[in-house]
Amino acid sequence: MMGEPGTQDLVRLEDLEASRQLTGRKHILSLLVENKPGVLARIAGLFSRRGFNIDTLAVGPTEDPDVSRITLTLDGAVHPIDQVTKQLHKLVNVIKIRDMEPDGTVAREMALFRVSAAVESRAEIMQFADIYEAKIVDVSRRSLTVEVTGSQDKIDSFERMVRPHGLIEMARTGEVAITKSRPEH
Amino acid sequence: MRAADALCEALKAEGVEHVFGIPGGANLPTYDALYDADLVHIQARHEQCAGHAAEGYAKASGRVGVAMATSGPGATNLVTPIADAMMDSVPTVFVTGQVRTDLIGTDGFQEADVTGITLPVVKHSLLVTDPRQIPDYIHEAFHIASTGRPGPVLVDVPQDLSRAEIDYTPIEGTPELPGYKPPTEGNIKQIRIAAKALANARRPVIYGGGGIVNADASEEFREFCSSDRLPVTLTVMGLGAFPAPHEQWLGMLGMHGTRTANYAMDEADLIVCVGARFDDRITGKLSEFAPRAKFVHIDVDPAEISKNVPAHIPIVGDAADVLPKMTREYRALNPDSSRLEEWWKRIRDWQTTYPLRYEDSPDSEIKPQFMVEAMYEATDGDAIITSDVGQHQMWAAQYYHFTEPRRWLNSGGLGTMGFGLPAAIGAKVARPDDTVVCLAGDGSLVMVCQEFATAAFHNIPVKVFLMNNGHFGMVRQWQELFWDERYKSVEMGPSPNWPKLAEAFGWTGMQCTDKSQLRESMQTALETDGPVLLDVHVTKDENCFPMIPAGAAARDMVG
Numbered sequence: 001m002m003g004e005p006g007t008q009d010l011v012r013l014e015d016l017e018a019s020r021q022l023t024g025r026k027h028i029l030s031l032l033v034e035n036k037p038g039v040l041a042r043i044a045g046l047f048s049r050r051g052f053n054i055d056t057l058a059v060g061p062t063e064d065p066d067v068s069r070i071t072l073t074l075d076g077a078v079h080p081i082d083q084v085t086k087q088l089h090k091l092v093n094v095i096k097i098r099d100m101e102p103d104g105t106v107a108r109e110m111a112l113f114r115v116s117a118a119v120e121s122r123a124e125i126m127q128f129a130d131i132y133e134a135k136i137v138d139v140s141r142r143s144l145t146v147e148v149t150g151s152q153d154k155i156d157s158f159e160r161m162v163r164p165h166g167l168i169e170m171a172r173t174g175e176v177a178i179t180k181s182r183p184e185h
Numbered sequence: 186m187r188a189a190d191a192l193c194e195a196l197k198a199e200g201v202e203h204v205f206g207i208p209g210g211a212n213l214p215t216y217d218a219l220y221d222a223d224l225v226h227i228q229a230r231h232e233q234c235a236g237h238a239a240e241g242y243a244k245a246s247g248r249v250g251v252a253m254a255t256s257g258p259g260a261t262n263l264v265t266p267i268a269d270a271m272m273d274s275v276p277t278v279f280v281t282g283q284v285r286t287d288l289i290g291t292d293g294f295q296e297a298d299v300t301g302i303t304l305p306v307v308k309h310s311l312l313v314t315d316p317r318q319i320p321d322y323i324h325e326a327f328h329i330a331s332t333g334r335p336g337p338v339l340v341d342v343p344q345d346l347s348r349a350e351i352d353y354t355p356i357e358g359t360p361e362l363p364g365y366k367p368p369t370e371g372n373i374k375q376i377r378i379a380a381k382a383l384a385n386a387r388r389p390v391i392y393g394g395g396g397i398v399n400a401d402a403s404e405e406f407r408e409f410c411s412s413d414r415l416p417v418t419l420t421v422m423g424l425g426a427f428p429a430p431h432e433q434w435l436g437m438l439g440m441h442g443t444r445t446a447n448y449a450m451d452e453a454d455l456i457v458c459v460g461a462r463f464d465d466r467i468t469g470k471l472s473e474f475a476p477r478a479k480f481v482h483i484d485v486d487p488a489e490i491s492k493n494v495p496a497h498i499p500i501v502g503d504a505a506d507v508l509p510k511m512t513r514e515y516r517a518l519n520p521d522s523s524r525l526e527e528w529w530k531r532i533r534d535w536q537t538t539y540p541l542r543y544e545d546s547p548d549s550e551i552k553p554q555f556m557v558e559a560m561y562e563a564t565d566g567d568a569i570i571t572s573d574v575g576q577h578q579m580w581a582a583q584y585y586h587f588t589e590p591r592r593w594l595n596s597g598g599l600g601t602m603g604f605g606l607p608a609a610i611g612a613k614v615a616r617p618d619d620t621v622v623c624l625a626g627d628g629s630l631v632m633v634c635q636e637f638a639t640a641a642f643h644n645i646p647v648k649v650f651l652m653n654n655g656h657f658g659m660v661r662q663w664q665e666l667f668w669d670e671r672y673k674s675v676e677m678g679p680s681p682n683w684p685k686l687a688e689a690f691g692w693t694g695m696q697c698t699d700k701s702q703l704r705e706s707m708q709t710a711l712e713t714d715g716p717v718l719l720d721v722h723v724t725k726d727e728n729c730f731p732m733i734p735a736g737a738a739a740r741d742m743v744g
């Protein structure tokens with residue numbers, strides 16, 4: 001039996017809503033890409049052409065030699081992440097994209113800091129390093145080089161701690177991320 | 186076999202019969218293979234036009250168009266048609282020669298990084314690094330170019346690799362591409378919701394575009410639109426998907442669309458977009474675009490959905506799959522057609538108050554709109570019409586009432602002047618039994634007039650009806666309306682003697698300057714064998730109206 005014309009079975013237009021564009025938080029996108037010439041140029045080109053700004057980008061091999069992983073972080077307050085992933089998906093060499101759930105993800109970044117370390121401040125910097133579970137990897141008369149691993153926030157905070165002492169140089173890898181394994185029952 | 190021969194075999198296995206191109210050092214092996222291959226090579230006179238011809242071929246037939254060029258300048262000359270094919274989603278494969286592998290990266294003679302240069306304007310590109318890839322890449326290129334949202338694919342073939350010996354057997358089925366899975370079927374739940382919303386809409390508009398043509402889904406589209414008295418409008422790219430003279434037809438929408446179509450969009454409560462991409466020529470000022478409407482958006486490319494206008498009911502899928510399901514779901518709801526009564530009354534009002542119109546000349550002067558109407562009559566509305574870019578393009582869109590898809594070939598997205606003649610050549614090659622007429626602009630045609638030679642040499646009997654207004658008319662119009670009549674570099678100056686120019690290339694050249702002669706001249710041109718140019722002198726300073734000024738809202742239409 002067909003419905004009466006105009007019954008409540010129909011969808012009321014007032015009830016329709018368009019999905020929200022901006023999420024307002026940081027996103028980590030993990031891409032599996034074919035290890036082919038020019039893949040990185042395609043991705044970088046797409047971002048510049050569409051006006052998307054990448055905060056960090058890390059590229060490396062995976063367990064499969066034909067596949068590389070690219071980890072990107074972007075600001076979901078500025079960019080419609082949905083549009084970014086859909087555009088990325090159109091690249092033929094991009095196999096898979098995961099918009100990592102913050103709660104279900106282990107994300108790590110590594111950074112190297114060369115900090116000026118006069119004799120009087122040396123102990124304090126080493127103390128920071130200790131608190132941050134960082135390693136001193138190079139020492140000279142005037143400076144210390146510290147390796148820190150952790151979340152982006154942790155590295156940001158370490159940077160804030162040592163900056164007053166004189167940050168000579170900093171190198172950061174950008175985050176890489178992997179999903180947490182589900183708890184086994 | 187030699188890899189270059191395998192390349193030709195692969196093209197044939199893909200069903201190719203014609204390729205357009207120009208040879209040179211780096212693609213000599215391919216041309217040597219073409220010497221024996223059972224393929225017709227149309228020798229263009231500029232690579233850009235080889236590319237546009239391939240586009241015309243594809244747009245007219247729905248098959249993949251193929252263009253070839255040598256490395257360096259040959260390849261860079263292809264950039265414009267590649268970008269054009271990207272913007273208008275035209276299934277095309279471009280095969281370029283590249284310098285020898287040992288020269289790549291050394292600034293070798295005629296080396297240009299064409300994969301790099303074209304990266305932002307290709308659907309995909311493949312740089313051959315091993316001769317065995319050559320036929321495989323051709324198959325991949327065809328698969329990618331023709332499926333999902335169609336587009337241009339570039340295959341760059343280094344000279345030495347195309348001379349290598351390889352084993353080749355045509356692949357069976359479709360190539361395995363782990364990162365390429367274009368969607369086809371629309372989600373039935375979404376389709377059901379869309380149907381239920383539409384059945385409740387009181388002021389719906391169906392807004393269709395080039396995607397319907399791409400999908401060869403005009404029948405399905407008509408079926409869907411006629412499942413109720415749904416008002417229909419189309420973009421420039423969609424023209425022909427719905428018959429222009431039809432009681433549900435509102436006319437084209439957008440910058441030079443009808444007031445009726447644009448006002449209907451403005452007041453609509455539900456807009457069903459089918460295979461169109463909310464281009465800024467449609468939306469105008471985005472914040473004031475269709476402010477009362479909810480949107481159903483059907484597109485095969487998920488990235489189009491909510492790109493410019495947020496969709497309330499997104500449906501990702503091929504229009505050919507989605508439309509019949511929509512029709513079924515909608516009909517099953519037994520919608521109450523009388524709810525559209527008020528809406529149609531309003532639409533009919535607009536139609537009577539604001540028909541498309543122009544003031545005809547009292548004397549022998551030929552108005553450009555009149556010229557298009559004469560063309561429509563002379564061809565019984567049944568020709569394949571290609572056009573260049575400018576006022577004449579918009580007048581053709583307004584006054585040539587297309588009733589079938591793949592009959593209107595133009596450059597919409599990139600707006601490439603000079604598209605018309607080469608596209609006509611490609612279309613005529615693809616559909617030799619159809620009448621193919623290029624409505625050219627005098628500014629545009631001179632950019633590509635060397636292609637008279639191509640048509641003459643291969644005896645491709647296209648007809649060029651030149652709308653000669655002595656100006657870059659569209660730019661002149663903008664300077665008049667929006668730049669205080671400060672005309673700069675828009676006059677064409679001393680016009681070439683067009684009929685003589687055409688004759689110099691072996692064409693028949695004709696001219697018409699009198700309205701009373703026009704239909705007869707056109708008739709004669711159409712009946713004359715071989716390629717014919719008809720130079721029609723029209724009003725020099727006519728403006729194309731109506732018009733939504735760039736960045737304005739539909740309500741602000743002028744003219």
Ligand SMILES: Cc1cc2nc3c(=O)[nH]c(=O)nc-3n(C[C@H](O)[C@H](O)[C@H](O)COP(=O)(O)OP(=O)(O)OC[C@H]3O[C@@H](n4cnc5c(N)ncnc54)[C@H](O)[C@@H]3O)c2cc1C
Nearest residue numbers: 394395396400420421439440441460462485504597598600
């Ligand atoms: C001088 C000038 C003036 C112009 N003025 C106007 C104007 O007044 N009005 C106007 O309309 N245009 C105008 N244009 C053209 C305009 O620039 C755009 O090219 C045009 O509006 C785009 O048409 P479209 O939305 O149909 O998209 P197209 O570019 O044709 O894109 C097709 C869409 O369909 C999708 N699609 C493809 N295949 C399928 C499939 N199988 N199933 C489902 N979806 C599919 C694609 O993903 C894409 O989103 C003008 C151009 C010029 C040069």
Ligand SMILES: Cc1ncc(C[n+]2csc(CCOP(=O)(O)OP(=O)(O)O)c2C)c(N)n1
Nearest residue numbers: 575576577600602626627628629657658659
């Ligand atoms: C290759 C290219 N260069 C410049 C433009 C900008 N432009 C758009 S329309 C136009 C004038 C076209 O003149 P004509 O072909 O005579 O057509 P008309 O507008 O007079 O009908 C120009 C220069 C363009 N679209 N394409």
